[in-house]
Amino acid sequence: MAQVAEALHNAGPSKDQGLFKYDGEVIWSLSNPASYLPTEAMDHLLRTIRLCAAVPAYAELTAPFGVDVTYGPDTFVIYEAHKGQCNMLFDAPIEPATFSQGDLLVLPCLMRHRITDPSHPPCIDIRELLAKQIEPHLVSHEGQPLLTHLMNQRVNYGGGGDLFGLRMIVMFVDKQTSGALISGLPGPVLLKGFADKHRSFLNAIFDEFEVHRVGHSMTQPVAIRLTEALLTIALKEAAFETESSPIFKGLGDPAVARVIAAVLKEPQRDWELQDLVSIAHVCRSALNSRFSASVGMSPGHFVTHVRLTKASEMLTDTSLSIAAIAERSNYGSEAAFNRAFRKWCGLTPGAVREASSSRS
Template structure:
């Protein structure tokens, strides 16, 4: 089992959505905090990413940014450009773009983007417009189950910035080009194609980041190191491939040719949990997805997650989630 694909499939909820936006300076879009993750791609022109915290990030043609933690941020022609509110619908779809104000004054430094989602944003007052080169953006959002945030995503930085470089991330560039083409002109089958391309794009973004992190640092840590470690990655593939199996630490260690003690130390250091603790956590995460997304009977959910009886599964599930499986299914259906 491909661990990265399995994690994304389990944490994702609903359908991903995206939109192509054409802008001429002065322009700016402010995105409120959400439970999802988002990305922006500059197809043409340039832009500034204004994160909730930290310095603005200059973006050029072909640059990709991924914001895994759903914090408020903005995208603009320049750091002082007027900002329009962009509020995605509850299902993550994009509303029609509101009319852009014709002008706005230079913003006061106190009007910086806050990190608190409860903050009431203030729109700046008008200022004379200025001519500028057009910018074409590709923006998208993924809905995630934040209650079961996997460390593979939660340890990502606030902003994952993948600058355009000649010969780098060719698969990612190909996916961006295909997605931009589908969004530019709707054709038969576009809905299915766009959804598949968005899933592919997310995996390519994460793959490009971890490959770059391993290459640039020389000494990767956390999940970047876990996925690169032969023994730990073999154990992770086994757990994700068959979470119902009654794995032992000795069996998992043997997959990578390590003794029980040596494997347990390495796995705990890189993954952040002992092997069997991670197995239990992943079983419960998988159970949550099964209860949330389909009508699988509880006895089958129990069996697929390694529990011999529905009673034993319900007890473990309530200990993890605080509610019985049936109640959880009712809340999320």
């Protein structure tokens, strides 16, 4: 052992491979794993996750309750059903879901949702609750924002009946660097039983948040890294969930995952089927059958799905004209874009923009 240590001290990493060697043999346990890990598409996508801020928050809702929530274009959220259960309602065509103790839910940016008890009472806007219960307590006596106060957001609302307890982490992304996996989230990702399965890990994260908050030492790098770890595990598990969204279903198949990663990275590219076949490293018929089996649509339809999802974001998040969005979405004319968009979601681009403006 002493000889090995002396050899490593004298020789260091091999210059040709960047790996430690002893008597010509690579000592894998001391080499950088990035040098020999397989280049799986899912691993590549998970490495692209980048948050610029993360804030824990808590809610205790008692029946009857109903809260209408919409986060901004740079904001998405992880919810943990900590106690009890509720109904999660979404805009069409997304089906409502029962969110029960032990479940985890990841919601993408701009995903409007209503959190209600089974009686479906009228919903209060989350901004009204925050203005009353949270905003007045986020500043010092001098009127300066305090991060430690922000880390202890607690919303209490309802009629005093059955309790639904919610733990959450509100996450913020820079759209330019958020990574394909985050920017490509097509809808809610519900992981049944995830919180029960990873109970010790979740508790450790929220306990760490609390330790730093009480000690007035919480910094965003700490919150961000803790949250990215949780998000990475959640999204990786989502890839193998049979009831997950099209993007995540496909990530369980390496060939399909390579295509998904490429399309998410460059949705505006003029993709031909042969381009996707080359990326998948399988023949055309195999790609079509495997893509349809795991994603539920053909590779061509998936390209359209991703492209029009991005177009929908531009309609709601930017002031670009519909003609400009059509061009950026790789459609030859505004008329062709309008037809494709309406076939995709049942609404015209103009109707989506008008509805977004009305909500704003």
